[in-house]
Amino acid sequence: VQGCSHGELDNIYEAIIQSEKESGTKVDLLICCGDFQAVRNEYDLKCMKVPKKHQHMASFWEYYKGDKIAPVLTIFIGGNHEASNHNWELYYGGWVAPSIYYLGCAGVVRIGGLRIGGISGIYKKYDYHKGHFELPPLDSNEVTITIYNYFF
Numbered sequence: 001v002q003g004c005s006h007g008e009l010d011n012i013y014e015a016i017i018q019s020e021k022e023s024g025t026k027v028d029l030l031i032c033c034g035d036f037q038a039v040r041n042e043y044d045l046k047c048m049k050v051p052k053k054h055q056h057m058a059s060f061w062e063y064y065k066g067d068k069i070a071p072v073l074t075i076f077i078g079g080n081h082e083a084s085n086h087n088w089e090l091y092y093g094g095w096v097a098p099s100i101y102y103l104g105c106a107g108v109v110r111i112g113g114l115r116i117g118g119i120s121g122i123y124k125k126y127d128y129h130k131g132h133f134e135l136p137p138l139d140s141n142e143v144t145i146t147i148y149n150y151f152f
Contacts, residue, residue, distance in 0.1 A: 004035035004079065007058025013071050029111055030072050034079030034120075038096050040064045044083035054081075063097040070099035073111070077103050078120035087120065 005012055016027050038060050039045055045055045062068045078087045090096065093104030103109065108117040 002030060002032045004081070005032045005037070005076075006035055006054075006081070007037035007039055007056075007060045009063060009070070009074075010059040010068075016072060027072050029114075030070075030074045031116065032074060032076035033118075034077055034122075035081045036060075036076040036078065036102075037082060038064070038076075038086050038100075038102065039083045040086060044086055047085040048081060048083050050081045060097075063100060066098065070097065072099070074100045075103060075109065075111075075116060075118075076100070077118035078105075080122045082120075 002012055012030070012032075016030065019025075020027055037048065037058060039048065039057055040061050042057075045057070048055060059068075063070060078084075086096070087102065087105075090102050091105050093102055093107040093109075096102050101109070103116075103118040103120065105121070106117075106119045108115060110116075
């Protein structure tokens with residue numbers, strides 16, 4: 001299980017491979033818990049609510065493009081620092097790259113005999129009852145104000 005990955009898949013997968021070599025144990029599944037940052041291109045960067053100094057492409061785009069393949073099945077939920085336009089395209093979840101699956105706004109999958117559920121977003125008490133206001137196509141001037149909050 002990985003916390004915020006911030007799009008740095010190369011570093012995470014290298015650590016997994018190193019751990020497998022040292023322990024002799026195969027990792028079957030990586031679960032990333034928010035701030036995955038599935039940034040495919042420059043437009044996605046503009047749709048991500050982070051300070052400018054943290055807006056960079058990282059390595060996810062290489063997996064999206066198919067130049068690299070994840071060495072382990074990877075499942076993730078979204079956080080509040082996401083390319084919200086990309087996640088919104090897969091509201092109900094879906095494959096973002098070979099071997100990398102987004103659970104969607106809320107989703108459940110079964111991997112072997114394990115059922116995994118997740119809810120994307122963050123809880124903010126003062127925004128909880130407001131609802132979502134953004135609509136596609138998302139614009140960098142308005143995006144990610146409420147899109148990453150979850151509501152029930």
